[in-house]
Amino acid sequence: NAGVTQTPKFQVLKTGQSMTLQCAQDMNHEYMSWYRQDPGMGLRLIHYSVGAGITDQGEVPNGYNVSRSTTEDFPLRLLSAAPSQTSVYFCASSYSKGQGRYEQYFGPGTRLTVT
Amino acid sequence: GQQLNQSPQSMFIQEGEDVSMNCTSSSIFNTWLWYKQDPGEGPVLLIALYKAGELTSNGRLTAQFGITRKDSFLNISASIPSDVGIYFCAGPTGNQFYFGTGTSLTVIP
Numbered sequence: 001n002a003g004v005t006q007t008p009k010f011q012v013l014k015t016g017q018s019m020t021l022q023c024a025q026d027m028n029h030e031y032m033s034w035y036r037q038d039p040g041m042g043l044r045l046i047h048y049s050v051g052a053g054i055t056d057q058g059e060v061p062n063g064y065n066v067s068r069s070t071t072e073d074f075p076l077r078l079l080s081a082a083p084s085q086t087s088v089y090f091c092a093s094s095y096s097k098g099q100g101r102y103e104q105y106f107g108p109g110t111r112l113t114v115t
Numbered sequence: 116g117q118q119l120n121q122s123p124q125s126m127f128i129q130e131g132e133d134v135s136m137n138c139t140s141s142s143i144f145n146t147w148l149w150y151k152q153d154p155g156e157g158p159v160l161l162i163a164l165y166k167a168g169e170l171t172s173n174g175r176l177t178a179q180f181g182i183t184r185k186d187s188f189l190n191i192s193a194s195i196p197s198d199v200g201i202y203f204c205a206g207p208t209g210n211q212f213y214f215g216t217g218t219s220l221t222v223i224p
Contacts, residue, residue, distance in 0.1 A: 004157075031210045042118060042203075043214045050210060058211075090157055094210060100145030101165045102207045106157040 002026050004107035006091050012113045013081040021076040021110050023091030031094040032074040033058070033104075034066065036087040043090070049074055081114045088112070119204055121215030129223050134191040136218040138204035147187035148205040148212075149178050158203070162189070194222050 007022045025032065033048040035058075045058030047066040055066050063085060065077040074093075078085060088111050094104035121138045128134060138147070146165055150158035162173050164180035164187060171178055179188045187204055199222050204215040 033212070042216055045211065048211065092212075094207075094212070096210065097165070100207075101163075102146050102148075102210065102212075103160065103163050104148065104205065104207070104212055105160055106150075108157045109155075111155075 004091055004093050004105055006089075006107035006110050008110060009108065010111050012115065013078070014115055015081060015083060017081050019078050019081070021078075021089055021091075021112075023074045023076065023107060024072050025074075025091075025093040025105075026072065027093060027095070027105070028071060029093035029095040029105075030071070031096075031104075032068065033092045033094070034064070034074070034076045035090045035092065036060065036085075037090060037109075038087050046076065046089075078112075083114045086112060086114045119206060119213055119215040121204055121218055123218060124216065125219040125221070127221045127223060128194055130194060130196060132194055134194055134198070134220060135188065136190075136202060137186060137188045138206075138215045139186040140206060140213070141185070142206075142208065143184040144206035144208070145184070146207050147178070147180050148207075149176075149187070149189050150203050150205065152201045152203070152217075154200070161202075191220075194220075196222050196224055198222050 004025045034046040035043045049055045049068040091107040119140045149162045152158040162178040169180040175192045177190045201217045203217040
């Protein structure tokens with residue numbers, strides 16, 4: 001049971017380039033999310049999914065696209081990278097235990113630098 | 116988005132000392148989660164709490180779900196150097212999670 005996996009671990013992009021950050025989970029969790037973590041800003045939600053085929057925007061969605069074709073995978077696409085997207089990106093999966101009880105697990109992160 | 120108020124922001128303690136930190140919210144939660152994040156790593160779930168007043172332990176860590184359901188507490192007993200890291204709380208509203216601002220813990224050998 002690998003939990004939540006992310007690739008790549010590190011990435012450097014030039015402004016304007018596009019790329020996809022991969023995320024997979026093997027826990028059969030219904031919910032998956034993408035966050036970015038910046039110094040002094042904490043974790044901010046980019047996009048999330050409540051199940052295969054269903055996605056929605058979070059707090060900071062601009063410049064990012066997501067899709068969820070399977071329960072396991074939730075890739076994050078940067079359409080045209082900008083220096084403001086330099087950050088550490090975390091994918092997370094979570095599940096409901098009923099009655100408002102949840103658990104959420106994070107991947108190891110992707111450290112992205114845009115020059 | 117909503118952030119949970121977490122204190123203290125940082126702590127410098129001697130090895131062997133106990134540590135206490137807390138998290139407060141303006142909203143009621145049915146779940147409180149506590150995470151630890153090591154430098155360069157993803158957050159790791161330490162303890163999950165589901166019931167007001169609940170006290171749950173994980174080794175030297177003990178967390179409590181406040182009776183008002185608007186706060187939670189984490190205690191670390193007999194700290195050791197590997198306790199160094201950032202600890203933060205989280206609470207969900209529906210399936211969206213809100214996070215504390217984090218407590219940075221430094222343990223001095």
